[in-house]
Amino acid sequence: MQRLQIAVSSQGGCQVVDVAGEVDMSTCAQLAAALERGREPGVPLVADLADVEFFDASGLRALLAANDGGPRWGSPLRVVPSRAVDLVIEVSGAWHLLAVFPDRRRALEGGPAVRRPSAVS
Template sequence: MAPLTLTHQHLPGMSVIALAGEVDRTNSAQLADYVARIRRPGDHVIFDLAELSFLDSSGLHVLLACARTCADEGAAAHLAAAKGAPARLLRITGVDARLPTYVTTEHAIATVLATRTS
């Protein structure tokens, strides 16, 4: 299993969280803790999935929990740059139709910035 690596950056009105490696039941709590620690209340969260090679239902649960929290605060969780197995899981579960999904992280960031200024 590829270890999970998490990084983030704060931009105006959003937190961008990059996931690399694999998320499964052995480390999904690590992801949940990280999201809770760095997410700013009321901010959008963009999950950059470009370097994520595996995602299971426990990781999906973390993404959806974050989406609920964001929605409660008038923001949203966004998914960006998913490919391979994670993209397939998002597609077959319908999560990619439920959450805003973008081909690139840059597009997600630009969209959130545009909605904040309009």
């Protein structure tokens, strides 16, 4: 089994980057490339990280970079974190910088993001 599995698809009017496995220094470039590949002008981008088992600061940097590019694409990044991802977002204080959603359905619908620590139960 690969350490990181990524798929990019369209769903519910959004581009979705599904990520499973481990995101660390050796795999974060793959995540960053997939997030860039998933961008389309005016189309929301959802990073579904619900199946990520390990996540470190290098993965967070990739998310923040993709989010910073949001205005140029007309839509911020929407993040669906696993517990491992949520923990890094919470500890770093980055939860107020990202649009975090508790599940994929809510991320696809848009609406208000969860703007507090421990978005995932």
